[in-house]
Amino acid sequence: MTGIATIVGGGVIGGGWAARFLLSGWDVRIFDPDPEAERKIEAVLGNARHALPMLYDTSLPPEGALSFHADLGEAVSGADWVQESVPERLDLKHRVLAQIEDAAAPDTLIGSSTSGFKPSELSAEFQHPERLLVAHPFNPVYLLPLVELVGGRDTTIARAKSVLTAIGMYPLHVRAEIDAHIADRLLEAVWREGLWLIRDGIATTQEIDDAIRFGFGLRWAQMGLFETYRIAGGEAGMAHFIAQFGPALKWPWTKLMDVPELTDGLTQTIADQSDVQSGHLSIRELERLRDDNLVAMMRALKGRDAAAGALLNAYEQALDPPAGGPAFRSIDRVIPIDWTDYNGHMNESRYGQVFSDAADAVMRHIGADQDYIEAGMSYFTVDIRVRFLNETRAGERIVVDSQVIEGARKKLRLFHRMLNEAGEVLATGDQLLIHVSLETRRSCLPEGRVAENLAALATAHAGLPQPDPSEML
């Protein structure tokens, strides 16, 4: 499903909406009297074009057409969806929304990005108030799926959900209107508590951010507050958890002391809703889901050397390198969950990754390390043959022994054997690397020290049994 989306107000949020629609194949019209609007929108689009297509393992549809309009009526006329994202001032929103209602066809969906106003406040001056929906997204709009939908007729909500799903978002219908909807109420509570912590000199912005991103922030990227606490309650269940932490509501654990009374009825409501949400899974199953999600996300951050992932990399630096084996023991590790299919078997592509990592370990050993790369030289793989002999599973420990078959002038030929703890060969890799200048991207001779170390390793490996020709390139 594609169509025409009109974005009224082209800041970070409006630009994010524009990007979502455009990259999903919709035509997008922008109305914003700010002379800088085009530049600002292009900046957001640049970010979105970098990031959004990367989410998927197949290509997105061709981009729609983007146009800028000086006249609101022209921009709105014929649009399927009009999204208002002007600043959070009620008078301004009233004025802009009234003009949108005047210009829009009767079946046009009209959404407001307001963080906090209720639809009844926004549509107070509408001729047909039920036409207005709050459609509240989260920054960056082109990546985060959540949109809170509030207000409107049931039929309008249903149509809006179809559109939002078609542009890759997750519409959450907020059934009762309330200031700040759902997510921003939680955010506002944290913001207020955070302000107290800074005001009272307890913590800095950095310390508060670290307390979030190295702890519960990781949990909340995959399960929310209640499912997390259901797990914490353990087999005794959600009601037990609430009973245990209920007394803390009376304690000064935050400055925010306006608390609801924790009646038996409220406790039961929470326990019942939690059963509906998560009751089909045992606590052990929920723990395993949580842990596998955390491992996969933390490893993703490790690949970026960011946040908790940077901590993992720093820790790993201090671990002992692999040791043992007849040749060079390049790898000693377990198979992580993000390398496996839904049955827990290692994906075939990861065998190649293990051998690529093995070659990196040989590189570091001979001194073709990060410093060497920064000095402008490296080895590139030009050819590899991988033979798959046995399967392996999540959590299994493997080692790789890497043997130098040839190591002279520009060439490096490595033969890798991947073994499990029982000593079975899981796979072999015959890998040809060429020494290159990173400046010219062409082959060249390695520098003295690296050449010497490689020659020494080749000599040490010369007496080892050679692989069978049937295993080689």
Place this chain on the structure above:
Amino acid sequence: MTGIATIVGGGVIGGGWAARFLLSGWDVRIFDPDPEAERKIEAVLGNARHALPMLYDTSLPPEGALSFHADLGEAVSGADWVQESVPERLDLKHRVLAQIEDAAAPDTLIGSSTSGFKPSELSAEFQHPERLLVAHPFNPVYLLPLVELVGGRDTTIARAKSVLTAIGMYPLHVRAEIDAHIADRLLEAVWREGLWLIRDGIATTQEIDDAIRFGFGLRWAQMGLFETYRIAGGEAGMAHFIAQFGPALKWPWTKLMDVPELTDGLTQTIADQSDVQSGHLSIRELERLRDDNLVAMMRALKGRDAAAGALLNAYEQALDPPAGGPAFRSIDRVIPIDWTDYNGHMNESRYGQVFSDAADAVMRHIGADQDYIEAGMSYFTVDIRVRFLNETRAGERIVVDSQVIEGARKKLRLFHRMLNEAGEVLATGDQLLIHVSLETRRSCLPEGRVAENLAALATAHAGLPQPDPSEML
């Protein structure tokens, strides 16, 4: 650094501590009078042994020795670190901590896992109150790095930091003691607001959790509240952001109306702290870091088909399959950030992954799909040769054309060509697959429909130019 850690109280938190220490090579002693303690600890250890080693790309040190003790004095004697994790009742904590102080050597580090009590409250009856530290971890303790450290002498804090870093954790020194430290103050605020939302019938536990995990929860797994808002403030800066959202503090955006006064001084303090935290990066750089982290994490969840990743998979199902090319167009996608090195070049191991994905697309095309796998049959790769011809970068669009070279009886031979948008060949892959029974894990003939589809594809590809022998297995 390893040593002896004594865990007093063996629930989910105590068990998590035990796992952290044990899997980092420490000897661990458990004291818990609960007759179920050993079973409970083993359950947590089972989870930890599954998950923790997966975080790293090299193996952890050998596990330490685990022992259970019926006598607290015996468990504590000679320990380097004693961690108390009994329930949150001050009288109980006083009694247990007093026994620990009696039994511990003068230089033993004594930590309490308390979520909310201040060290001065806990150590009120200590002979040497400065011996006690709050060391507050987060569930699951064996995965989440954060530990809040409160109280104690500077020298004790420094020693505790060394130990926690050595077991892969992130010690955050909370410089002033306060009820519930830092993170639990934020959590308590969200919990209270969440209770209101349920009590008032605005949202269910599921809706609140979705509002978290599909929105700000993803942001907070990698940046916290303040760095995220710094980005939202844009080039105008943090003070501008606060000024913009400051008025909302007076509005009923949460039920929690005890708010600090937003003075110019407080605004400036926040802006200054934010500059110290993030001022070395421009807003554009912060946006790029945030987006790349989000893409990597969301793709990790996609691999698990969990949370926001399940939304991505559902959306991808509706996208058009690749089309075009002389042979079978198996892949059409961009290179995602999690496939690249720090310079943005695609890692060599991902070339093999692209060809593995290409083979999967061929499988689906001939009907060897998920249903076929569930019926007990599949194709396994036994041999592949990958030639690397050109580099590619994050964000570049690539396609793969897959040609059937042989497709009869148990064998399937695919030749893949990976191309960029300019039509340059980036890599070739010659891949031999064998049809197997998933029950016996041995080769067998494919079923009628799959065999027929494959034969038809082989016939259609027979007239295409064959690869050069130098490119083949």
